[in-house]
Amino acid sequence: MSPRRHLLVVGHGMTGHRLMEEVHRRDRDRRWHITAVTDESRPAYDRIALTSALAGDGPARLGLRPDPCTRVRTGVSVTAVDPRSRTATLDRGTELVWDALVLATGSRPFVPPVPGHDLPGCHVLRTYDDLRAIRAAAVPGRPGLVVGGGLLGLEAAGALRHLGMRPHVVETAPHLMPMQLDRAGGGLLAGLVGALGITPHCGTPLHAVHAGPGGRVAGVTLAGGRSLPAELVIFAAGIRPRDELAAAAALPRGERGGFLVDDRCRTRAPGIWAIGECAAVRGRTYGLVAPGYRMAETVARQLTDDAEGPPLPPLDTSARLKLLGVEVASFGDAHARTPGAVEFAHRTGGTYRKLVLAGDGRTLLGGVLVGDASAYPRLTPLLDRPLPANPEDLLAPVPG
Amino acid sequence: MTTTTTTTTTTTATSSAATTALNTTTGATTGATTGNAAHNATAGTAGTTGARGAGDVLILGNGPDAVRLTRALHRLGHPGPVRMLPEPVVTAIDRRRRRVRTADGGEHPYGTLALALGARPHIPDVPGLRCPEGQLRGGVRVGTPLAGPAAGRRATTTPGPVVVLGAGPDGTDAALALRRAGRQVTVVHPGAHPMSRRLDRTAGELLAGALAERGIRVHAGATAVEFTPGKLTLDDGRILEAATLLLCTGTVPHTRLAAEAGLPVGHGVLVDSRLRTADPHISALGSCAELTTTADGPAAPPAWDQAEALAARLTGADRTAPPPVVRLRDPALHLAVMGSRQALEEAPDQITLHDPARGRYARLALRRDRVAAAVVLGLPRAAAAVTQLYREARPVPAARLALLLGTPPLRPGAPDSPATVVCRCNHVTLGELREAWDRGARDVAALAEATRATTGCGSCTDEVARLCSARTAPSGGPGGARSAGRGAREGRAR
Ligand SMILES: Cc1cc2nc3c(=O)[nH]c(=O)nc-3n(C[C@H](O)[C@H](O)[C@H](O)COP(=O)(O)OP(=O)(O)OC[C@H]3O[C@@H](n4cnc5c(N)ncnc54)[C@H](O)[C@@H]3O)c2cc1C
Ligand SMILES: Cc1cc2nc3c(=O)[nH]c(=O)nc-3n(C[C@H](O)[C@H](O)[C@H](O)COP(=O)(O)OP(=O)(O)OC[C@H]3O[C@@H](n4cnc5c(N)ncnc54)[C@H](O)[C@@H]3O)c2cc1C
Numbered sequence: 001m002s003p004r005r006h007l008l009v010v011g012h013g014m015t016g017h018r019l020m021e022e023v024h025r026r027d028r029d030r031r032w033h034i035t036a037v038t039d040e041s042r043p044a045y046d047r048i049a050l051t052s053a054l055a056g057d058g059p060a061r062l063g064l065r066p067d068p069c070t071r072v073r074t075g076v077s078v079t080a081v082d083p084r085s086r087t088a089t090l091d092r093g094t095e096l097v098w099d100a101l102v103l104a105t106g107s108r109p110f111v112p113p114v115p116g117h118d119l120p121g122c123h124v125l126r127t128y129d130d131l132r133a134i135r136a137a138a139v140p141g142r143p144g145l146v147v148g149g150g151l152l153g154l155e156a157a158g159a160l161r162h163l164g165m166r167p168h169v170v171e172t173a174p175h176l177m178p179m180q181l182d183r184a185g186g187g188l189l190a191g192l193v194g195a196l197g198i199t200p201h202c203g204t205p206l207h208a209v210h211a212g213p214g215g216r217v218a219g220v221t222l223a224g225g226r227s228l229p230a231e232l233v234i235f236a237a238g239i240r241p242r243d244e245l246a247a248a249a250a251l252p253r254g255e256r257g258g259f260l261v262d263d264r265c266r267t268r269a270p271g272i273w274a275i276g277e278c279a280a281v282r283g284r285t286y287g288l289v290a291p292g293y294r295m296a297e298t299v300a301r302q303l304t305d306d307a308e309g310p311p312l313p314p315l316d317t318s319a320r321l322k323l324l325g326v327e328v329a330s331f332g333d334a335h336a337r338t339p340g341a342v343e344f345a346h347r348t349g350g351t352y353r354k355l356v357l358a359g360d361g362r363t364l365l366g367g368v369l370v371g372d373a374s375a376y377p378r379l380t381p382l383l384d385r386p387l388p389a390n391p392e393d394l395l396a397p398v399p400g
Numbered sequence: 401m402t403t404t405t406t407t408t409t410t411t412t413a414t415s416s417a418a419t420t421a422l423n424t425t426t427g428a429t430t431g432a433t434t435g436n437a438a439h440n441a442t443a444g445t446a447g448t449t450g451a452r453g454a455g456d457v458l459i460l461g462n463g464p465d466a467v468r469l470t471r472a473l474h475r476l477g478h479p480g481p482v483r484m485l486p487e488p489v490v491t492a493i494d495r496r497r498r499r500v501r502t503a504d505g506g507e508h509p510y511g512t513l514a515l516a517l518g519a520r521p522h523i524p525d526v527p528g529l530r531c532p533e534g535q536l537r538g539g540v541r542v543g544t545p546l547a548g549p550a551a552g553r554r555a556t557t558t559p560g561p562v563v564v565l566g567a568g569p570d571g572t573d574a575a576l577a578l579r580r581a582g583r584q585v586t587v588v589h590p591g592a593h594p595m596s597r598r599l600d601r602t603a604g605e606l607l608a609g610a611l612a613e614r615g616i617r618v619h620a621g622a623t624a625v626e627f628t629p630g631k632l633t634l635d636d637g638r639i640l641e642a643a644t645l646l647l648c649t650g651t652v653p654h655t656r657l658a659a660e661a662g663l664p665v666g667h668g669v670l671v672d673s674r675l676r677t678a679d680p681h682i683s684a685l686g687s688c689a690e691l692t693t694t695a696d697g698p699a700a701p702p703a704w705d706q707a708e709a710l711a712a713r714l715t716g717a718d719r720t721a722p723p724p725v726v727r728l729r730d731p732a733l734h735l736a737v738m739g740s741r742q743a744l745e746e747a748p749d750q751i752t753l754h755d756p757a758r759g760r761y762a763r764l765a766l767r768r769d770r771v772a773a774a775v776v777l778g779l780p781r782a783a784a785a786v787t788q789l790y791r792e793a794r795p796v797p798a799a800r801l802a803l804l805l806g807t808p809p810l811r812p813g814a815p816d817s818p819a820t821v822v823c824r825c826n827h828v829t830l831g832e833l834r835e836a837w838d839r840g841a842r843d844v845a846a847l848a849e850a851t852r853a854t855t856g857c858g859s860c861t862d863e864v865a866r867l868c869s870a871r872t873a874p875s876g877g878p879g880g881a882r883s884a885g886r887g888a889r890e891g892r893a894r
Contacts, residue, residue, distance in 0.1 A: 342760075
């Protein structure tokens with residue numbers, strides 16, 4: 001029997017956790033000894049559930065299944081990796097030797113460098129500690145502000161509303177959720193969240209954050225000169241892959257950041273993979289959990305089968321806003337970027353439903369649902385296949 | 401009665417019929433100082449029974465609209481007399497006494513007055529279009545159908561580049577016809593895109609693209625500031641070569657007589673869908689009329705529909721005029737527009753099909769499942785079907801994509817394949833869920849434990865729950881007939 005080999009996972013987030021689970025499950029002979037290192041104060045948890053935990057009963061149920069037989073070192077960060085000596089340096093100065101290295105460092109929130117962005121009262125929402133800080137800072141009845149009208153920004157605004165604050169959302173693009181929605185869908189969404197007491201301000205980037213007499217955040221100004229009161233600010237202006245380890249290790253990066261990997265998540269250096277939000281698969285990064293899980297599964301297969309294995313399946317970028325009460329979903333080629341794609345949409349006073357179809361008018365490529373997303377689970381399984389029924393039957397609201 | 405004899409204008413060919421009708425009617429009016437009329441004035445109070453019954457129809461105007469109405473009334477066997485008076489000889493409408501006065505002092509009583517006063521081309525106020533004497537300068541032509549087909553022909557026979565001013569339906573049609581004839585054509589239009597009063601942005605941009613593809617240059621958002629022979633200057637400073645300048649800048653309905661008689665007038669004489677003005681004895685049709693229901697300027701071309709509808713109503717049927725549908729005449733560019741831009745924007749239910757790669761677009765603005773307004777571009781079969789639904793005010797069928805694509809609707813309810821992915825986050829298929837069920841995972845929590853389904857973003861939880869109930873239920877459900885059967889057996893076995 002071959003000697004046990006050491007797998008080091010940098011980052012114990014959602015995809016790092018999934019990778020270890022998968023390797024453990026497939027590695028019947030226990031050939032791999034696994035260590036994970038995370039700079040967070042706790043092992044992997046359900047990051048997706050942070051917004052609902054923020055809004056609801058706190059962080060009790062955030063944990064993921066603990067990994068048996070794997071070691072997780074919390075509160076430690078990896079500061080350098082050396083592909084030639086196969087070592088990793090920890091911030092405490094110690095070194096770890098590995099046979100295989102998987103980078104699963106996720107991403108960090110992007111905070112636009114506007115004046116006042118680091119005042120007390122300014123937050124990001126990425127980790128459990130962020131969640132605790134926001135819960136402690138929320139003041140019922142007072143105005144709060146979220147910078148960024150994307151998926152995360154709207155969920156954060158919904159959470160602030162649940163905490164009793166009066167949230168405003170500032171978005172640079174002309175409509176909300178510009179990554180996922182088209183103009184018609186974004187316009188309708190603005191009306192729906194507005195009715196919930198969340199006030200969107202679209203087409204105006206944030207210009208500056210201002211302090212009050214106590215030195216804490218008191219308000220902001222927008223690029224148009226308009227000012228809004230805000231006693232708590234959450235930046236949800238997008239994410240950037242955590243790829244700092246690339247430079248010293250001479251690993252190539254994607255054009256928009258991220259460890260550049262091929263369609264099997266391999267970096268240029270033998271024995272080093274990258275998965276999750278920090279991976280730029282053929283140059284493209286993914287900000288959702290499903291593609292990260294596919295990456296983890298692909299790499300686990302390579303590690304346990306000692307074979308190249310199949311490449312990644314097509315990655316799914318379906319997204320669904322969980323914000324209570326307002327249903328928004330977008331899946332597949334929501335912007336109809338596929339050459340020859342056809343858009344078929346139905347808009348009413350309170351709903352917008354769009355299907356993107358291939359030029360044959362039958363094959364489902366993607367869609368956008370606003371106001372009523374009950375058809376989402378019925379539609380996503382049909383992606384890239386001919387519609388089995390008339391689109392209006394498939395789009396019809398699902399009762400209950 | 402002499403006047404009644406003049407109405408036997410059994411019309412044959414359109415233009416000659418107009419002349420015949422004109423001649424016989426004016427011939428008769430000279431001698432028609434009527435004792436009857438004087439009698440009416442004393443005996444009849446307006447709006448009630450007089451010697452002139454509602455069936456006694458007097459038509460003001462002698463253009464195509466008037467001729468169409470006359471012919472339609474004859475064809476439908478209208479029992480009463482029908483007379484035509486050309487607009488220029490008329491000096492006033494006396495609504496109270498229900499008679500029309502002419503320049504020669506004549507008075508013409510009516511039971512029903514039909515205004516078919518027509519319209520004239522609108523000549524914009526651009527320096528250089530007219531000679532000092534007032535007529536249009538050489539090289540400047542009117543391109544609206546009002547000017548007659550000859551004007552269009554003249555524009556196509558003069559050599560050199562043509563600039564079409566105004567890209568409404570007429571200007572767009574004229575530009576396409578000229579281009580088909582091989583001419584170099586530029587369109588100048590003040591709106592953001594061609595037919596901007598009728599089309600939304602998406603349709604307008606597709607139309608602009610279709611024109612460009614045919615080699616027609618489109619200057620949208622531009623107005624003409626000066627014409628000098630051979631050249632047109634635009635407000636943005638550009639100078640276009642224009643051997644011919646074709647004016648397609650709209651029409652001005654002849655409304656003076658109606659306005660002086662105190663009838664409500666907008667751009668045209670305002671009428672309802674039954675072509676009635678505010679006065680129950682007076683109707684208006686064709687290019688002088690403006691349907692209040694479309695709220696979008698003068699009623700558009702299919703004036704014979706209006707003649708037909710008005711004739712039917714005057715002969716006793718209760719008919720509304722089918723609302724106008726604007727179409728381009730180009731054989732290869734299929735565009736149909738129904739209803740006003742306002743109705744298009746405001747209807748509560750909006751269906752769109754957008755196929756930019758093939759230049760196809762349809763937008764149906766529905767109100768209670770009926771077409772309130774629509775734009776259909778590049779989809780000839782849909783255009784025909786939607787036009788019919790619109791004109792007959794029938795509900796739109798449920799399979800709307802099929803309607804717009806012109807394909808047969810699909811039968812609903814195809815079975816789900818085991819390969820369909822139910823949980824996207826964890827990539828769990830329907831087949832895997834069924835297997836887990838068969839191995840004993842009988843609720844959402846157990847299925848989650850066995851397959852990880854629902855443990856990502858959680859949005860498939862409802863779907864998994866439905867799967868459970870379908871497998872427990874005796875038959876049917878989203879699991880499909882085959883799987884439900886198996887589920888039922890297992891249900892009994894437990
Ligand atoms: C509030 C919120 C809601 C979300 N909702 C959804 C949703 O509904 N659906 C969806 O698909 N996605 C959602 N996401 C995104 C989803 O959480 C991420 O896509 C997923 O967590 C990515 O997993 P990851 O392993 O790549 O990164 P992460 O989960 O971020 O894990 C990376 C870990 O690595 C650690 N790390 C980084 N660098 C180092 C280092 N040098 N040394 C040691 N440790 C390091 C980080 O601290 C972190 O703990 C949401 C995210 C947030 C914040
Ligand atoms: C179909 C699809 C495609 C995706 N493609 C990508 C991709 O290409 N790259 C990527 O990184 N992630 C991508 N993602 C992931 C996802 O969009 C988010 O990055 C992730 O979910 C985090 O959410 P967010 O709301 O922070 O980010 P975002 O969705 O990026 O939303 C941030 C918003 O903040 C706004 N904003 C930024 N600066 C300011 C400012 N100064 N003032 C006001 N508003 C501001 C932005 O316009 C943006 O709308 C994609 C997701 C889906 C579903």
